[in-house]
Amino acid sequence: xxxxxxxxxxxxxxxxxxxxxxxxxxxxxxxxxxxxxxxxxxxxxxxxxxxxxxxxxxxxxxxxxxxxxxxxxxxxxxxxxxxxxxxxxxxxxxxxxxxxxxxxxxxxxxxxxxxxxxxxxxxxxxxxxxxxxxxxxxxxxxxxxxxxxxxxxxxxxxxxxxxxxxxxxxxxxxxxxxxxxxxxxxxxxxxxxxxxxxxxxxxxxxxxxxxxxxxxxxxxxxxxxxxxxxxxxxxxxxxxxxxxxxxxxxxxxxxxxxxxxxxxxxxxxxxxxxxxxxxxxxxxxxxxxxxxxxxxxxxxxxxxxxxxxxxxxx
Amino acid sequence: xxxxxxxxxxxxxxxxxxxxxxxxxxxxxxxxxxxxxxxxxxxxxxxxxxxxxxxxxxxxxxxxxxxxxxxxxxxxxxxxxxxxxxxxxxxxxxxxxxxxxxxxxxx
Numbered sequence: 001x002x003x004x005x006x007x008x009x010x011x012x013x014x015x016x017x018x019x020x021x022x023x024x025x026x027x028x029x030x031x032x033x034x035x036x037x038x039x040x041x042x043x044x045x046x047x048x049x050x051x052x053x054x055x056x057x058x059x060x061x062x063x064x065x066x067x068x069x070x071x072x073x074x075x076x077x078x079x080x081x082x083x084x085x086x087x088x089x090x091x092x093x094x095x096x097x098x099x100x101x102x103x104x105x106x107x108x109x110x111x112x113x114x115x116x117x118x119x120x121x122x123x124x125x126x127x128x129x130x131x132x133x134x135x136x137x138x139x140x141x142x143x144x145x146x147x148x149x150x151x152x153x154x155x156x157x158x159x160x161x162x163x164x165x166x167x168x169x170x171x172x173x174x175x176x177x178x179x180x181x182x183x184x185x186x187x188x189x190x191x192x193x194x195x196x197x198x199x200x201x202x203x204x205x206x207x208x209x210x211x212x213x214x215x216x217x218x219x220x221x222x223x224x225x226x227x228x229x230x231x232x233x234x235x236x237x238x239x240x241x242x243x244x245x246x247x248x249x250x251x252x253x254x255x256x257x258x259x260x261x262x263x264x265x266x267x268x269x270x271x272x273x274x275x276x277x278x279x280x281x282x283x284x285x286x287x288x289x290x291x292x293x294x295x296x297x298x299x300x301x302x303x304x305x306x307x308x309x310x311x312x313x314x
Numbered sequence: 315x316x317x318x319x320x321x322x323x324x325x326x327x328x329x330x331x332x333x334x335x336x337x338x339x340x341x342x343x344x345x346x347x348x349x350x351x352x353x354x355x356x357x358x359x360x361x362x363x364x365x366x367x368x369x370x371x372x373x374x375x376x377x378x379x380x381x382x383x384x385x386x387x388x389x390x391x392x393x394x395x396x397x398x399x400x401x402x403x404x405x406x407x408x409x410x411x412x413x414x415x416x417x418x419x420x421x
Contacts, residue, residue: 105387176412277350
């Protein structure tokens with residue numbers, strides 16, 4: 001698989017499916033000069049990252065603490081396993097992002113439990129909310145815990161290791177018949193946030209719902225995501241990290257890499273392969289192969305960024 | 315403080331609506347949420363009809379008609395009822411999964 005070249009015009013559906021299959025067992029992606037290459041399977045990928053200098057950060061997503069349905073009766077337990085996986089990494093990551101659906105029903109106890117487990121990683125965590133985090137009556141629990149210093153419904157940016165990170169919220173004020181939504185106020189803020197930034201600054205955009213259209217029939221996309229992508233178009237290295245769809249999916253368009261992370265709670269079906277996007281019940285023995293975390297490595301001055309998806313097991 | 319959890323509350327509400335079974339009107343109607351779909355997606359009822367939505371998915375949903383009615387998030391098997399006292403077309407959707415839409419036509 002070494003040196004597999006996806007070309008510059010995006011990838012065919014067949015190629016995407018190939019990548020997804022590899023991702024299921026762990027794939028190292030690197031981007032050099034805007035051309036993505038899939039280098040190898042998980043073991044050598046981990047070795048490469050362990051040896052690599054630069055900054056590594058983690059992405060976890062969709063922990064759905066409180067979920068107890070047949071697809072995974074113990075979502076808190078698998079979150080705990082994910083954190084154990086993080087703590088066992090050979091190189092301690094710089095920080096973590098959580099791309100939303102921390103809780104299942106936005107109950108205070110669910111937020112407390114999530115925090116109790118995630119804090120065991122002893123990493124700074126940068127959150128964006130999922131639609132499941134805004135379900136409490138006063139819509140205050142998420143904001144009280146994670147909204148400090150953020151704008152609007154919880155968007156913000158920060159710099160780390162030479163990379164500019166932008167956390168976006170696309171789960172509020174959704175319109176009937178539509179998809180995820182950023183809204184005019186947030187888009188104006190984003191345009192302003194990027195103004196004056198050097199085009200060589202690597203950009204990481206993260207949000208809960210995919211910012212590109214994965215499968216509109218299931219609502220997997222963001223209505224005005226294209227507007228956000230317009231603003232980052234001129235930048236040499238852009239990485240878009242999302243959750244929501246509980247499976248690894250990757251697409252590359254020019255200098256932009258789109259990537260979704262696994263859930264730590266339950267898998268969801270591949271687009272169109274089931275009657276609905278709801279939780280997918282798999283054999284107990286297979287569950288942990290379909291849950292997991294992602295780590296992202298960035299090497300300064302190399303325009304190189306690698307994403308490794310690691311399942312909880314297998 | 316709150317000893318009634320959401321599911322129990324849902325059951326209590328449902329019971330309150332369904333208990334006077336002897337004079338339950340024939341035109342009270344049900345909409346089910348299955349597989350992220352309102353079923354039936356379109357329903358025609360008479361003025362005065364109470365429609366009850368039941369979420370049968372493993373994921374919470376809402377029932378929202380802008381300016382008309384808005385349910386709390388409905389967990390599995392939770393119910394929401396609304397009595398239509400005026401004629402008209404009531405488009406509604408799930409505010410969490412906005413591709414889910416439905417309509418109640420009240421005549």
